[in-house]
Amino acid sequence: MKEKATSFDIAHLAGVSQSTVSRALNNSPLVNQETRDRVQRIAKELNYKVDKNASNLRKQKSSTIALLLFEDPTSDDSMINPFFLAMLGSITRACAQANYDLLVSFQNLEDDWHAEYEDSNKADGIILLGYGDYTDYQTKVAQLESQGTHFVRWGAPDEAHPGVSIGCDNYQGGQSITSHLIGLGKTSFAFIGDNGDHAPEFKARFNGYYETLRSHGFAESCVQRNAISTEDAGSEAVKSLLQSGELPQAIVCASDLIAMGVLRALRQANVNVPYDVAVVGYDNIAVSAYTTPSLTTVQQNTKLAGELLVNTLLKAINNEDVQDYLMPADVIVRQSCGSE
Amino acid sequence: MKEKATSFDIAHLAGVSQSTVSRALNNSPLVNQETRDRVQRIAKELNYKVDKNASNLRKQKSSTIALLLFEDPTSDDSMINPFFLAMLGSITRACAQANYDLLVSFQNLEDDWHAEYEDSNKADGIILLGYGDYTDYQTKVAQLESQGTHFVRWGAPDEAHPGVSIGCDNYQGGQSITSHLIGLGKTSFAFIGDNGDHAPEFKARFNGYYETLRSHGFAESCVQRNAISTEDAGSEAVKSLLQSGELPQAIVCASDLIAMGVLRALRQANVNVPYDVAVVGYDNIAVSAYTTPSLTTVQQNTKLAGELLVNTLLKAINNEDVQDYLMPADVIVRQSCGSE
DNA sequence: CTGAAAGCGCTTACAG
DNA sequence: CTGAAAGCGCTTACAG
Secondary structure, three states, X not given: OOOOXXXXXXXXXXXXXXXXXXXXXXXXXXXXXXXXXXXHHHHHHOOOOOOHHHHHHHHOOOOEEEEEEEEOOOOOOOXXXXXXXXXXXXXXXXXXXXXXXXXXXXXXXXXXXXXXXXXXXHOOEEEEEEOOOHHHHHHHHHHHHHHOOOEEEEOOOOOOXXXXXXXXXXXXXXXXXXHHHHHOOOOOEEXXXXXOOOOHHHHHXXXXXXXXXXXXXXHHHEEEEOOOOOHHHHXXXXXXXXXXXXXXXXXXXXXXXXXXHHHHXXXXXXXXXXXXXXXXXXXXXXXXXXXXXXXXXXXXXXXXXXXXXXXXXXXXXXXXXXXXEEEOOEEEOXXXXXXX | OOOOOOXXXXXXXXXXXXXXXXXXXXXXXXXXXXXXXXXXXXXXXXOOOXXXXXXXXXXXXXXXXXXXXXXXXXXXXXXXXXXHHHHHHHHHHHHHHOOOEEEEEEEEOOOOOHHXXXXXXXXXXXXXXXXXXXXXXHHHHHHHHHHOOOEEEEOOOOOOOOXXXXXXXHHHHHHHHHHHHHHOOOOOEEEXXXXXXXXXXXXXXXHHHHHHHHHOOOHHHEEEEOOOOOHHHHHHHHHHHHHOOOOOOEEEEOOHHXXXXXXXXXXXXXXXXXXXXXXXXXXXXXXXXXXXXXXXXXXXXXXXXXXXXXXXXXXXXXXXXXXXXXXXXXXXXXXXXXXX
């Protein structure tokens, strides 16, 4: 292995001081054009690259963003929720575009959030991505805030949460998809997904759903079954629904993953979708376009979300003013409601 | 924003030298148990964390792995191939387990590979992930090697490539899936996917396919159509096949993404799968289980692959001996061949 | 425009 | 077991 060249090596070869090398490589206007060119040429010949650790240490910044991805602790350990995977891709791209590095780490909600502090030393800012559980989560976010760490949270803006949030309007998404079903003439409904405080995203979707039903006078004819965001949970929930004999005209799932399980269980029970019952999901993950029938769902724009998260965090790092941003949620109509 | 605590602050509070603080925090056996406890307690109270830049600079290592993800330059800019996304997830997990950070960066094949050198300063080693184009790629990998950079490549081991490779046996995968089709009684075939030198993975799959046909005497009754790994390319290729009037009994796609496009185009042309033609894919991406009909495909074990990539790289970093590893490819039988 | 010098916050020989 | 000191490779006031 060759020895790595340092700025001193270049200084020596170029016949200038190391300070000048540093200036030349950073395109400082203070350095003579001809000197700069010579230094840069030599640097390229030596395949020299600035040592980031030294540079960051001196500058006290890192040009790195940390992504803290935390997951529902009960979800299958080997799988990442496809929605978050899509976000990860989009965030990676947005970072690359801004010339920032992206440090990715997983975190379980139960964990001590070591990584959070760790990362605050390695990164200029943190992106928090995952389903949020208020109870646990909130004090930790508050701690981040009190530390003065720059961070942006994925999730709906909320007074209870300190810091900036970029999120999709889950309440409106719940409303929109429910209105769509009502417009199709459905009159009895089930919501499948947790709607407690530990699942704020799902809860907001549920609230949008419920309020829409109420305002149309359907509040009496709806049920709810708990499920975390997995296929199996969705499948189990529908089985319990079938057993109770309360099959409604429409099933609203809190996520596409849940909807996958719902479709599977209905198929196994020989219940026809959309003829016997309409089913809708949430997230518009890739798979939802390919199920049979294809799934009507609510889209969250992951590409935009990634860009907003990164750009907002970058602004915060530069101490510019930043604002919460709530993206609209769009209904994607496919075949699982019989409307197509 | 609070000032960040340094090891000197702790030294002061604990009444010891800064050196001792450093030793205590690194669990050096050289330090008195009682002293260590006191230092660690104070560090925790101050919410102190070691400055990674300083620590890395001093130790000349970074406990970070860089993932260079390069993509087919012609693929849709906004989408990451789901197969690589799955790999990304698995690599992230494996890194977390090994207590390494993961730096993710995108790279286009056409680019100058700045990042590669950059990353070699920020990371202890590099994972190269993407479809490889020999022409371009090879000289760059050789450069990495000559630099003494530790790296591991995703892809089939190959004498032409320097460095270590972890990959899936594409040739065997091509054989297995083709044998499956022959076992089902198919006698005429088409392969959809590039099989030139710039697409070594696809080429190996094609070779496995072709050799299997040849050994069964079907070499005459097969065609091949180029396609990069996108739905649209698959769709276009099948349209050209239909127009030529040469629809075979089985279509072997070089990737699931291609197969998605093939299924779509066949549906549009009212060609029934699997009744009129069998279709198989490659990768076993999530979507492939949900298409209609569900897709028979070849699985690459992404979870294992991620672990092998990370663990092999870690060994290389520690200057242990490392070996290429070729994972077997498994046929996943679903409905698109009519065998179920 | 350039150079000599300080210092970012650690780790680790070296000396005791 | 502990401390004083050097040094990792940069950037950036400071002085000219």
